[in-house]
Amino acid sequence: xxxxxxxxxxxxxxxxxxxxxxxxxxxxxxxxxxxxxxxxxxxxxxxxxxxxxxxxxxxxxxxxxxxxxxxxxxxxxxxxxxxxxxxxxxxxxxxxxxxxxxxxxxxxxxxxxxxxxxxxxxxxxxxxxxxxxxxxxxxxxxxxxxxxxxxxxxxxxxxxxxxxxxxxxxxxxxxxxxxxxxxxxxxxxxxxxxxxxxxxxxxxxxxxxxxxxxxxxxxxxxxxxxxxxxxxxxxxxxxxxxxxxxxxxxxxxxxxxxxxxxxxxxxxxxxxxxxxxxxxxxxxxxxxxxxxxxxxxxxxxxxxxxxxxxxxxxxxxxxxxxxxxxxxxxxxxxxxxxxxxxxxxxxxxxxxxxxxxxxxxxxxxxxxxxxxxxxxxxxxxxxxxxxxxxxxxxxxxxxxxxxxxxxxxxxxxxxxxxxxxxxxx
Amino acid sequence: xxxxxxxxxxxxxxxxxxxxxxxxxxxxxxxxxxxxxxxxxxxxxxxxxxxxxxxxxxxxxxxxxxxxxxxxxxxxxxxxxxxxxxxxxxxxxxxxxxxxxxxxxxxxxxxxxxxxxxxxxxxxxxxxxxxxxxxxxxxxxxxxxxxxxxxxxxxxxxxxxxxxxxxxxxxxxxxxxxxxxxxxxxxxxxxxxxxxxxxxxxxxxxxxxxxxxxxxxxxxxxxxxxxxxxxxxxxxxxxxxxxxxxxxxxxxxxxxxxxxxxxxxxxxxxxxxxxxxxxxxxxxxxxxxxxxxxxxxxxxxxxxxx
Numbered sequence: 266x267x268x269x270x271x272x273x274x275x276x277x278x279x280x281x282x283x284x285x286x287x288x289x290x291x292x293x294x295x296x297x298x299x300x301x302x303x304x305x306x307x308x309x310x311x312x313x314x315x316x317x318x319x320x321x322x323x324x325x326x327x328x329x330x331x332x333x334x335x336x337x338x339x340x341x342x343x344x345x346x347x348x349x350x351x352x353x354x355x356x357x358x359x360x361x362x363x364x365x366x367x368x369x370x371x372x373x374x375x376x377x378x379x380x381x382x383x384x385x386x387x388x389x390x391x392x393x394x395x396x397x398x399x400x401x402x403x404x405x406x407x408x409x410x411x412x413x414x415x416x417x418x419x420x421x422x423x424x425x426x427x428x429x430x431x432x433x434x435x436x437x438x439x440x441x442x443x444x445x446x447x448x449x450x451x452x453x454x455x456x457x458x459x460x461x462x463x464x465x466x467x468x469x470x471x472x473x474x475x476x477x478x479x480x481x482x483x484x485x486x487x488x489x490x491x492x493x494x495x496x497x498x499x500x501x502x503x504x505x506x507x508x509x510x511x512x513x514x515x516x517x518x519x520x521x522x523x524x525x526x527x528x529x530x531x532x533x534x535x536x537x538x539x540x541x542x543x544x545x546x547x548x549x550x551x552x553x554x555x556x557x558x559x560x561x562x563x564x565x566x567x568x569x570x571x572x573x574x575x576x577x578x579x580x581x582x583x584x585x586x587x588x589x590x591x592x593x594x595x596x597x598x599x600x601x602x603x604x605x606x607x608x609x610x611x612x613x614x615x616x617x618x619x620x621x622x623x624x625x626x627x628x629x630x631x632x633x634x635x636x637x638x639x640x641x642x643x644x645x646x647x648x649x650x651x652x653x654x655x656x657x658x659x660x661x662x663x664x665x666x667x668x669x670x671x672x673x674x675x676x677x678x679x680x681x682x683x684x685x686x687x688x689x690x
Numbered sequence: 691x692x693x694x695x696x697x698x699x700x701x702x703x704x705x706x707x708x709x710x711x712x713x714x715x716x717x718x719x720x721x722x723x724x725x726x727x728x729x730x731x732x733x734x735x736x737x738x739x740x741x742x743x744x745x746x747x748x749x750x751x752x753x754x755x756x757x758x759x760x761x762x763x764x765x766x767x768x769x770x771x772x773x774x775x776x777x778x779x780x781x782x783x784x785x786x787x788x789x790x791x792x793x794x795x796x797x798x799x800x801x802x803x804x805x806x807x808x809x810x811x812x813x814x815x816x817x818x819x820x821x822x823x824x825x826x827x828x829x830x831x832x833x834x835x836x837x838x839x840x841x842x843x844x845x846x847x848x849x850x851x852x853x854x855x856x857x858x859x860x861x862x863x864x865x866x867x868x869x870x871x872x873x874x875x876x877x878x879x880x881x882x883x884x885x886x887x888x889x890x891x892x893x894x895x896x897x898x899x900x901x902x903x904x905x906x907x908x909x910x911x912x913x914x915x916x917x918x919x920x921x922x923x924x925x926x927x928x929x930x931x932x933x934x935x936x937x938x939x940x941x942x943x944x945x946x947x948x949x950x951x952x953x954x955x956x957x958x959x960x961x962x963x964x965x966x967x968x969x970x971x972x973x974x975x976x977x978x979x980x981x982x983x984x985x986x987x988x989x990x991x992x993x994x995x996x
Contacts, residue, residue, distance in 0.1 A: 273793045281782055394882035396723065473777030477838070480744050480771050481794035482763045669775070 270482040274490030275497070282498045292502050296509040303513070325397060328355040329368040337405040344401060356382040368398050373379055407682035440549040444556035445633040451560055451625055455567050455595060458499045462568055463584045465491040466575035466664050475669055485661050492568060555632050555642035562649025563625025567591065569656025570622075576663035602630060609636040618645060621652040697722050697846055697877045698743060703752035705738050706742040713901040714737050723872040725868075725878040727888045727909075729979075730898035733970075739799070739851055744771065744848070756846070763921055769795075770844035770871075774851045774881070776835055778823050784810065784834055785819035791838045802841070813863065832860045840867055847848055850869055850881045854875040865891075877966045891969070895979075897986055904986050910976060916985050917977035921947040921955055921967065923962075930965035934958070943970075948977070 270447035324345030349355035358364040371377035388592035615625040631637035696719035697786025705713040713735040897905040934953030939946040955974035
């Protein structure tokens with residue numbers, strides 16, 4: 266294939282996309298939205314933490330009624346609590362705004378909930394009343410047991426598993442992170458760029474530009490140039506999404522970690538569990554290479570499919586309806602993911618792994634979880650590359666025939682028959 | 691390649707779409723510097739022939755050459771093509787689109803942009819370079835379309851139904867631009883239904899009927915082969931019995947008379963005088979291309995099945 270004018274097509278397509286304000290508005294809206302969400306989460310978490318800190322550092326005036334007998338009057342007094350002589354009256358005082366909070370401890374707090382009557386200080390700030398009740402009971406229990414480790418065992422312990430398989434240390438979920446990213450990347454790529462790929466072959470048709478264009482370049486050059494331009498734009502879009510996230514992660518390492526805590530989480534910042542990004546991520550080169558191969562084959566396959574669909578359809582609107590079917594094929598394996606994970610050798614799993622439209626997602630999922638033999642991963646990638654090549658070949662031929670079929674949908678059969686009957690085509 | 695090498699050559703060209711034969715064994719050539727008319731009713735194979743010449747269709751059989759070789763988009767051509775189905779990237783800026791097409795035709799980006807700006811100023815759209823095409827009126831878009839077609843002064847212009855959909859102003863502009871290109875030595879191929887344009891612009895023509903060449907030659911040759919001529923006559927008296935001629939229009943004192951092959955205008959005039967007809971004016975002309983069209987296709991240009 267002569268590459269005459271490939272650079273011109275690529276430059277025009279990339280330039281006209283990147284110079285559109287709508288592109289930047291759309292692309293930047295996602296990271297901006299993420300920043301806003303993270304900021305809100307950070308703020309709410311900080312509020313919750315500060316309220317807990319405040320609670321621990323300062324006394325919070327409250328009344329309580331204790332049917333269990335577990336509450337230590339000493340601890341309660343230290344925390345600002347006063348035993349209510351009349352629980353009903355104490356609760357009523359709160360309802361009438363004369364007191365802030367009243368705790369009603371049941372006879373068996375392990376079976377019944379502690380009833381809290383408290384002032385509404387906002388959706389987030391009101392979480393402090395739950396923290397107050399838990400703190401009161403934990404500190405009272407701790408005083409009675411006299412051993413903080415025993416209290417810790419009762420309130421929750423962390424575990425760390427060392428898994429082995431076939432005499433080798435199994436990396437577990439930690440090794441699924443990087444190969445799993447390729448699955449996320451595939452979804453993002455097709456969802457964000459799919460419509461543009463679909464329009465690649467429709468736009469010239471809709472605008473009646475095809476004939477003028479085809480006297481200056483080979484149709485394959487036009488398609489390849491436009492596909493490369495979509496990839497380039499996709500990379501820019503990915504950078505727009507990732508760079509702010511990475512920068513935030515690097516410059517404010519506590520921000521994302523802190524943001525993972527909810528209002529009910531009473532752990533202080535220094536006790537937070539490590540953020541996934543900063544946590545232990547094991548690198549399994551074989552799985553990562555397999556994931557990259559399957560991702561590339563899958564992405565090319567979807568690209569070829571969308572280009573072929575666009576070549577048949579007369580307008581972007583017609584082509585858009587076909588996009589839904591492609592998306593359905595991508596999401597189908599997710600609905601059956603549990604079945605695939607539980608029994609990766611079942612007939613359904615094998616079918617989804619080998620059927621080209623469901624293969625990329627299923628194979629990437631199985632590979633990420635260590636459920637795909639290496640030979641099978643390589644074979645699936647080869648099948649995807651072969652299928653992608655066939656689709657691109659078909660797409661170019663359909664484009665040759667369909668690009669000047671301005672008003673009606675192209676018949677694939679007729680197009681291929683016409684293509685076969687023409688020497689040199 | 692010498693100067694006499696045909697700019698276009700078509701030999702035994704056949705085109706089939708499935709079971710349907712659209713063009714059947716067609717052959718013709720276009721010489722350097724001439725204006726060539728490719729004529730025919732709708733569906734006669736004109737556009738198919740041009741598309742095959744430009745490599746958009748691959749022929750079922752035959753040879754189609756441009757400058758002595760099959761058309762290659764990557765070749766060193768200087769081509770301006772205005773297709774019948776035409777348009778531009780409507781959502782893009784005028785200057786960007788024109789520059790892009792200039793680059794595709796082999797111009798440097800900066801030179802294409804400069805050429806485009808000069809052209810826009812020439813046609814009164816100097817301030818529209820940064821406007822999106824979709825914001826331009828239909829007539830303004832047609833001007834841009836014309837600019838894209840004649841970018842970099844091509845030596846070969848192929849115009850498929852060039853005035854189709856054009857308003858009178860742009861039609862005039864188009865004809866002026868074509869005339870300017872022709873005067874500069876360009877070869878022009880026009881596919882048209884407008885027979886007045888054919889008579890005015892074309893040196894030679896090819897009339898296609900059902901995918902075959904029905905008539906081929908200079909305009910005069912084709913006119914002559916479809917009638918010895920036409921006489922417009924103002925007279926007093928009664929016309930004699932037709933011998934070697936027939937009246938196409940006959941009114942009280944006016945007639946349009948078609949001469950049969952082998953009959954010249956002098957013979958008709960002699961018959962009229964001999965019959966005692968007083969001839970007040972006698973205007974002999976060749977058969978018009980419109981009449982030729984009517985004879986071949988049985989309907990007016992632009993009518994008939996697609």
